[in-house]
Amino acid sequence: MLDFSNRWTQDWTRLGLAGSDAWRERLLAGYAEPGRHYHTLQHLAECLDLFDRVAHLARHPGEAAIALWFHDAVYLPQARDNEARSADWACAALREAGAGEDVCERVRALIMATAHRAAPEDGDARLVVDIDLAILGADAARFAEYEGQVRAEYAAVPIGLFRQKRAELLARFLQRPAIYQTPELHARLENQARANLRRAIEHA
Numbered sequence: 001m002l003d004f005s006n007r008w009t010q011d012w013t014r015l016g017l018a019g020s021d022a023w024r025e026r027l028l029a030g031y032a033e034p035g036r037h038y039h040t041l042q043h044l045a046e047c048l049d050l051f052d053r054v055a056h057l058a059r060h061p062g063e064a065a066i067a068l069w070f071h072d073a074v075y076l077p078q079a080r081d082n083e084a085r086s087a088d089w090a091c092a093a094l095r096e097a098g099a100g101e102d103v104c105e106r107v108r109a110l111i112m113a114t115a116h117r118a119a120p121e122d123g124d125a126r127l128v129v130d131i132d133l134a135i136l137g138a139d140a141a142r143f144a145e146y147e148g149q150v151r152a153e154y155a156a157v158p159i160g161l162f163r164q165k166r167a168e169l170l171a172r173f174l175q176r177p178a179i180y181q182t183p184e185l186h187a188r189l190e191n192q193a194r195a196n197l198r199r200a201i202e203h204a
Contacts, residue, residue: 014062137189
């Protein structure tokens with residue numbers, strides 16, 4: 001597992017700031033909440049690990065990294081304001097560390113883009129969204145694990161309704177001209193993601 005303490009320090013250093021240990025621990029506790037099965041420390045670590053390999057693509061790498069840290073800070077399966085509340089956490093932490101409002105608003109926009117309601121146009125938002133969606137292009141075993149984790153998070157939803165809604169969501173991703181907007185991640189993940197999505201829809 002990722003060394004979250006060192007990585008927290010490293011990512012705030014990208015901004016020329018120091019994030020507080022209290023915010024780090026609050027975040028880690030959030031990702032470790034017992035009701036979470038996919039939106040967990042595993043997902044956070046996977047996002048940060050991938051970002052390390054593509055950080056050179058970001059215009060503002062520090063802001064992209066902090067957005068990834070906070071993008072699922074607040075997560076309730078059927079809530080519609082998770083991203084907005086997560087962005088509020090990020091802006092509070094950034095202001096406490098001395099970041100300007102321009103930084104806060106850019107990080108907020110990056111986190112809001114992970115609601116996946118529309119394909120982002122900003123380059124850093126495309127990168128953050130592609131990283132958040134990288135699980136769709138995971139190998140077959142990890143993708144199957146992910147599907148089980150998502151079902152566990154929605155255990156309160158009747159299985160028939162869950163399968164219907166899940167298939168509809170995955171189909172919307174499959175219908176996009178491109179799932180991944182950054183050329184590097186498109187080349188790496190697009191074909192596997194489409195294969196995973198087709199298989200998941202067939203078995204929904």
